[in-house]
Amino acid sequence: MSIVTWNVNSLKVRFPHLETMIKDCSPDVICLQETKTEDANFPLADIENLDYFASYHGQKTYNGVAILSRERVHEVQFGIPNFEDNQARVVAATSSTGTRIINVYVPNGEAVDSEKYVYKLSWFRAFIEYVRSTAKTYSSIIILGDFNIAPRGEDVYDPEAFHEKLLCSDQERTLFEELLGLGFLDAFHERTESSERxxxxxxxxxxxxxxxGLRIDHILMTESEFNRCAEVKILKEFRKMERPSDHAPVMATFM
Amino acid sequence: MSIVTWNVNSLKVRFPHLETMIKDCSPDVICLQETKTEDANFPLADIENLDYFASYHGQKTYNGVAILSRERVHEVQFGIPNFEDNQARVVAATSSTGTRIINVYVPNGEAVDSEKYVYKLSWFRAFIEYVRSTAKTYSSIIILGDFNIAPRGEDVYDPEAFHEKLLCSDQERTLFEELLGLGFLDAFHERTESSERxxxxxxxxxxxxxxxGLRIDHILMTESEFNRCAEVKILKEFRKMERPSDHAPVMATFM
DNA sequence: GCTCCTTAAG
DNA sequence: CTTAAGGAGC
Structure with a gap:
């Protein structure tokens, strides 16, 4: 069993890259962010031709998330319940094995102290509350996506230069820790020695x-899942391709 | 000796097509319209690599004309003398054999009775006066380019539907006749039987x-040149290519 | 840089 | 439909 998160920065442009990734890795679940595709234009037939089901929630130009899965998923949910948001940033679903999968695209925040930064913090606080309530219902949860937060100094190519800068500010990192505190492990961080982060x-x-680079795409999981997690890899080769996304896919493999 | 006119609709995008045309036809002179390239960005080195000299006059986004030539030309002139115009639509030069070559991109005119149509008519009137004065100095003249006028019913796929429509209105056609009346022959019309016009x-x-289709790209010439003109061909195959210009090149060959 | 949208022109 | 510019967002 394997699961991938990938901010594709336009599903339309990155479709060939996605096909390659599927041929190479054949993940059971793929969580995409920044599909930038309205639901009416979502390439559902092409995805089905690649033997995936798709749960998608998009808009034009910005945002957009999708869960692709080999097996049918259920309890599909879009957005953060009871949180007004006109941006397509969350899709959650329960896998055939009962694991709750939450695919998230956290707001970027533009710059510390900008209006968008304020939005990012309040958005992420609402997301934490959503996860807290989810954790009451599901014992096995994987949260993955583009968090737009580099949790630690080692996750940034120049920690000094990024001190209190966007993606690295104390406020962002504290909220990320608060999320982990709900019972999640940052699987790459815990499983991987590599300095290529x-x-x-x-x-x-x-x-x-x-x-x-920075490490801002994460796969968080409850302990039950983490104990089964054999490996977390950053598929850096997809950032080397022609016309790449600016993000590499991250893949977790389970026993 | 051969000469080509081609509205390329962006020289940058159509550069590979131009290369193919040169390999296939190797014309002595090539008159381009709608280069859509500021002079600072004109691909002079690439043109020189193809063994042509270039006289160009462009602007960004719109218009832009260029004369490419195997031999150096002289008396290069941009625009219509004594006619204020911020649009790059005319370049003239004298060939090594003394023929005056006038490369023209006539305004489209948008729609009959639009402001742009009024501009088109007054522009073309100024152009006719310019040609009239040129004809006093040069006995051998070729005017070629995108005239945005279909001179006769047979030059339009549906003459009835285009009655008094843009490109076919009496006013436009009358001005075209007036230009011919200065001593020019519409070489394709006079030389070619083909119904593929x-x-x-x-x-x-x-x-x-x-x-x-319509026939709006023309090669007009004085009688001296017409008597030497063996053939006028529309290079329709360039409209069949991948990512083509909407115009085909037109080529006149001389004895 | 790269992607998208809108607008303008044809 | 095709091109290009200009601006937003990251």
């Missing part, structure tokens, strides 16, 4: 070539 | 596949 490299300034 | 097919509604 980054999942995102800015398109600008040759950041990828220069190895200037 | 069209040079432009709208990108929309599969116009090319459905053979819904």
């Amino acid at each position: 980054f999942t995102w490299w800015d398109y600008r300034m040759n950041a990828f070539r220069r190895k200037l | 069209f040079t432009w097919w709208d990108y929309r509604m599969n116009a090319f596949r459905r053979k819904l």
